[in-house]
Amino acid sequence: MTQAAVHRPLIVGDLDDPHVQAVRVALTARGARPVILDLESVMTAGLSISDDRMVLRIDGESLDLAERRGGWLRRMHRAPWGLGIETGSVEALELGTWHSAFTWMLDGEGISWVTSPQTLRRAEGKLEQWKAARRLGIDYPRTLVTSSAEDVQAEFHDDVIVKPLGSGQFLQGGEVKTVYAEKMAPGDPRLSNLREAPFIVQELVDAQRHLRVVTVGDQVWVAALTTSSADPADWRRTVANHVAFVEAPDAIPCVATGATAIADELALGYSSQDWVQTPEGRTVLLDVNPSGQWLFLPDAIGLGVAGALADRIMVK
The missing domain is CATH 3.40.50 (Rossmann fold)
Incomplete structure (x- = not known):
């Protein structure tokens, strides 16, 4: 070079x-x-x-x-x-x-x-993340990908989370819209719209804390957001949450270990992951963002991640 x-x-x-x-x-x-x-x-x-x-x-x-x-x-x-x-x-x-x-x-x-474009495209696939978590034995919500409301009712008896399988953005009236994860009952009439395109349907995991876990190589940063059952299923929908994460050095060690394991399994030099911690202590992986955001986290994490990425780019 x-x-x-x-x-x-x-x-x-x-x-x-x-x-x-x-x-x-x-x-x-x-x-x-x-x-x-x-x-x-x-x-x-x-x-x-x-x-x-x-x-x-x-x-x-x-x-x-x-x-x-x-x-x-x-x-x-x-x-x-x-x-x-x-x-x-x-x-x-x-x-x-x-x-x-x-x-x-x-x-x-x-x-x-840091992460090759081919790897990035593959790792962005929610099905790929789901299967990688299963291969590694990482706790992941019970999941169904379907275009059938009837299959949702047959598979789930309690409330579920419904989120897009593909892109979560579309254009309407000249404005870019975002499709958020939605909480629904298995008999919700909106599920009839699944026939238009398959969606991901998952068990609703009761989140006491949302964890944003960032990895750069084998380095890990964890931040936490405490929520209540009254909050929206998708924490991004509450503006105040975007500045409410705090450093979480006390996070359960298996979260950091699981985050680096799945990043390595997906060959990601960088990742920004969403995990949740339940009141019972269960830790569940929800999503892996191969090029997601981190600057809404505390400043120390923001600077640490940017510096680690720069170091990784420089030695490439």
């Missing part, structure tokens, strides 16, 4: 993303000059692929992705990208072509990633 590549690591993400900025600051403090780009910026500046070069033109300079360097993939593109585009239109064809070319470049051998 050349000195130029060592000092020009790649961050794929939106320059305005505070997580991107946090890692940029940490890299700069270590003497690096990271290149930050995403699909939107590449579409503006252009690219070229030849037998021995993969060149992006960013801010007036050429960046050859065939030259080895460390990299971190935060987000391939911004949330609204491609939403609302008519299938089969010329614009859809153009966007698909840009996406294919950029994805192919990132999948090349030149970049040594």
Whole structure:
């Protein structure tokens, strides 16, 4: 790896993303000059692929992705990208072509990633996470993926959590909407909508504390949010919760051990995971976010994670 590549690591993400900025600051403090780009910026500046070069033109300079360097993939593109585009239109064809070319470049051998793009795409799959947890013996909610309301009633007798299997975002009236996890009874009439697309249906786990567990390699940070039965099933729906997590060094050790185990099983150099702790002491893994957020956690965790990511990028 050349000195130029060592000092020009790649961050794929939106320059305005505070997580991107946090890692940029940490890299700069270590003497690096990271290149930050995403699909939107590449579409503006252009690219070229030849037998021995993969060149992006960013801010007036050429960046050859065939030259080895460390990299971190935060987000391939911004949330609204491609939403609302008519299938089969010329614009859809153009966007698909840009996406294919950029994805192919990132999948090349030149970049040594914190987590490779191929691994990231696979690990984002909820079915993959479910099966990985089962392989490892990690406590995971009883789960059904179905398009049948009748199957929900046959499988569950108590309240369940229903959440999307695929993307949780869509465009409505020009505004990006989020599909949150919803608590429902097995006989809820809304479950008839499952026939439109399969959803994940899980047992409702009584959460006394929500745990956000962040891993970078074998390093682990745990923060906790105490909730009550009156709170929404998805803690994100309460604005105050986004600043209410506290460091939790007393978290049950098996949470940290389980978090690193599943991150390793999914080959994730970084992960942001959601666990819950029940009043009875049961600890349950709910979700693995291969490129999720961490800056809403206490400052010490935020700085620690950004620094650990920068160190991992620099040694790649």
